Amino acid sequence: MNEIDVKKIVKGEFSWRTLPPAAMIRVPSSLEYKTGTWRMxxxxxxxxxxxxxxxxxxxxxxxxxxxxxxxxxxVDYDYCKGCGICAEVCPPKAIKMVEE
Amino acid sequence: MSELKQVKKMALMGDEAVAYAVxxxxxDVIAAYPITPQTIIVERLSKYVADGELNAAFIQAESEHSxxxxxxxxxxxxxxxxxxxxxxxxxxxxxxxxAASSMRAPIVMAIANRALNSPLNIHCDHSDVMNARDTGxxxxxxxxxxxxxxxxxxxxxxxxxxxxxxxVSVNLDGFILTHSVEPLEVLSDEEVLQYIPxxxxxxxxxxxxxxxxxxxxxxxxxxxxxxxxxxxxxKTPEVFRKAADSFSRISGRTYGLVSPYLxxxxxxxxxxLGSTVETLRYVAxxxxxxxVKIGVVGLTMYRxxxxxxxxxxxxxxxxxxxxxxxxxxxxxxxxxxxxVLTTLYxxxxxxxxxxxxxxxxxxxxKLIDAEELFKKLINAIEVGRFDRDIYWWGxxx
Numbered sequence: 066m067n068e069i070d071v072k073k074i075v076k077g078e079f080s081w082r083t084l085p086p087a088a089m090i091r092v093p094s095s096l097e098y099k100t101g102t103w104r105m106x107x108x109x110x111x112x113x114x115x116x117x118x119x120x121x122x123x124x125x126x127x128x129x130x131x132x133x134x135x136x137x138x139x140v141d142y143d144y145c146k147g148c149g150i151c152a153e154v155c156p157p158k159a160i161k162m163v164e165e
Numbered sequence: 166m167s168e169l170k171q172v173k174k175m176a177l178m179g180d181e182a183v184a185y186a187v188x189x190x191x192x193d194v195i196a197a198y199p200i201t202p203q204t205i206i207v208e209r210l211s212k213y214v215a216d217g218e219l220n221a222a223f224i225q226a227e228s229e230h231s232x233x234x235x236x237x238x239x240x241x242x243x244x245x246x247x248x249x250x251x252x253x254x255x256x257x258x259x260x261x262x263x264a265a266s267s268m269r270a271p272i273v274m275a276i277a278n279r280a281l282n283s284p285l286n287i288h289c290d291h292s293d294v295m296n297a298r299d300t301g302x303x304x305x306x307x308x309x310x311x312x313x314x315x316x317x318x319x320x321x322x323x324x325x326x327x328x329x330x331x332x333v334s335v336n337l338d339g340f341i342l343t344h345s346v347e348p349l350e351v352l353s354d355e356e357v358l359q360y361i362p363x364x365x366x367x368x369x370x371x372x373x374x375x376x377x378x379x380x381x382x383x384x385x386x387x388x389x390x391x392x393x394x395x396x397x398x399x400k401t402p403e404v405f406r407k408a409a410d411s412f413s414r415i416s417g418r419t420y421g422l423v424s425p426y427l428x429x430x431x432x433x434x435x436x437x438l439g440s441t442v443e444t445l446r447y448v449a450x451x452x453x454x455x456x457v458k459i460g461v462v463g464l465t466m467y468r469x470x471x472x473x474x475x476x477x478x479x480x481x482x483x484x485x486x487x488x489x490x491x492x493x494x495x496x497x498x499x500x501x502x503x504x505v506l507t508t509l510y511x512x513x514x515x516x517x518x519x520x521x522x523x524x525x526x527x528x529x530x531k532l533i534d535a536e537e538l539f540k541k542l543i544n545a546i547e548v549g550r551f552d553r554d555i556y557w558w559g560x561x562x
Contacts, residue, residue: 074386081389081396086330087269088380088390089368 071097100127104147106162108140114159121151121160172350179310179342182349183249183275183335184209186317188219189357190273193244196224196235200254201287202339203277207249229254233261233272240270240332241378243369245321249275251339253282255293259300265332266301267394268379269368271324272332274302275317278439278490279339280526288527289339291438291490294467295500301394303333303401304468308424308442310347313337315418316465318352321361322408328400330366336467338440340527356415401469422471424463427453428478431460433542436475436505437488438464441523441530445488448535459539470504476512484546485509485518486538492522498555519551523558534559 071094073079110121117136129145130138140151152160177185184206187195195214197207213219222239226232229250240246250258255276265272276294280286294304305320307313313335320333337343352360368376382390402422413419426446428434435445442463452459462478464471479485489499497503502520509516521538524530538558545551 077385079386079389081392084386084389084393086368086393086397087267087378088382088386089269089376089378090380091374091376094377 099143100146101129101141101143104142104145104165106147106149106164107142107145108147108149108151108160109163110138110140111159111161112137114157116157116159118156120154120156124150124154126150173353174348175351176346176348177310177314178205178344178346179307179313179337180205180277180344181209182310182314183317183337184213185351186314186357187247187273188213189352189354190245190247190318190321190361191219191358191363192221192247194222194224194236194239194246195248196226196232196239196246197248197250198226198229198232198254200229200251201277202279202289202343203249203251203254203275205343206275206277210247229257230261233258233265233274236272236274237261237265237268237270240265240272240366241268241368241370243366245325245363246270246272247274248272249277251277252279252287252293255297256281259296262297262300262302262332264379266398267390269330269397270332271330271366273317273320273324274332274334275313276334276336277339277343278336286526287339289341289490290525290527291336292492292525294334294336295491295493297334298468298500301331301398302468303329303331303398303466305333305335305466306438306464307335307337307342308440308463310342310345311349311418312420312465313342314349314351315412315416315420318357318361319405319408319412319420322412323401323404325361325364325366326404326408327364327367329397329404330368331398331401336439341440350416350418352416360411360415398469401466402471405466420465421474422464422466423474423478424465425478426461426463428460428462430458432458432483432546433486433539434460434462434479434482434484435486435488435538435542436462436464436501438467438501439490441488441490444530444532444535448532448539452539457539457543459542467501470508472508472511475505475508476514479505479509479516480512480514482514482516484542485516486542487518487520489520489522490524492525502555517545517549517551519545519553520555521558522555528559530559
């Protein structure tokens, strides 16, 4: 089995010969793609207003809400694409979308 | 000292011969949806499974799209996988045909070649497989029932070769072969499993070592994955030769990528696919007896196209007739014709050539039709040209 260095692929250092057949790869390659760079607006969480209901964590389509001990939530800006769903579903309006 | 080997002979319809080969191949998963003229294949297979003669999962899907999708998933688990279809069913499978080849799933499929709607027609032509021509599948064509049996066994050998891991279709003409009883020699079950032992699929789904399948590849990588498919399918001729060599040793029957007949000194050569090859051979032999230098070449493998082998046969021909049992509407000719013209041009072969579109929707191509066609080719040499480039042979003008 042809194991590959995903970092090289992301940098464009590959040929069709070095890619695994049909992209059947073992490594979690999507971690290397920092989709946070796609973002136009970023969510800001006001921890004073947050009720720790975790709806943002449930709804985030990119698993970019990180859940810490005690129900505290943070945004993983490496992967958050800025879709705004978390701000939309937040009951106490504790999440605001602001321009990058 | 050679021993006399007991050869088992049977009389089977083409569909039954395919089903018998699939049973002997000891497949693990069969997923299919019935469609004429393929139905008998899956009927026989479901009976083999129900009677305990074949230990396989037989899955009746709700459509051909699902049937081929099931086969794709099953093949990736390492299961030996078979399906069969025809006409509209193959059309419905179309998007998954591309996925199966590019995900390197060694599925074997029988196609009981049949015309496409509309008008509704259940009889033989090659419009169905020609739509699947560019999907990255390997396409084999049987001339008779014996070949339908043999090529089905060879298809597993070719598909599962670790160099390839590509899906293979075995084409047999609807009704002409699927529903005709012919005598054939079959191998023993032991010989078949010796020929195609179960080998583990190298990329099989394994929960302890998970792999990504059918991923997304954007403009930065997509083209490299398509290039892989371009490269890998070109290894088929070598794999075919190996598969044919070992098959020849156990069966005594030898297959090439092309099957030339009386072509050595032929001035006129006809290129064809499927059962018509035998009709043409019969008539060519008669014309040879009258002193006409005529030969026939059938293509056992249509994709990848055996360009080199065909060019070698056609290089001294003065006149080439191409038999197309399908058409590319609005195109420069039928699919086989355009492939042959490209072969001639790329290899610098200057010869007269014409396309003969025939047999659509099961229109009979009789011996008399072949004779008339041969006369047209002889006449073209005499006058130095054809009076048109595409003939619809046997159509009522």
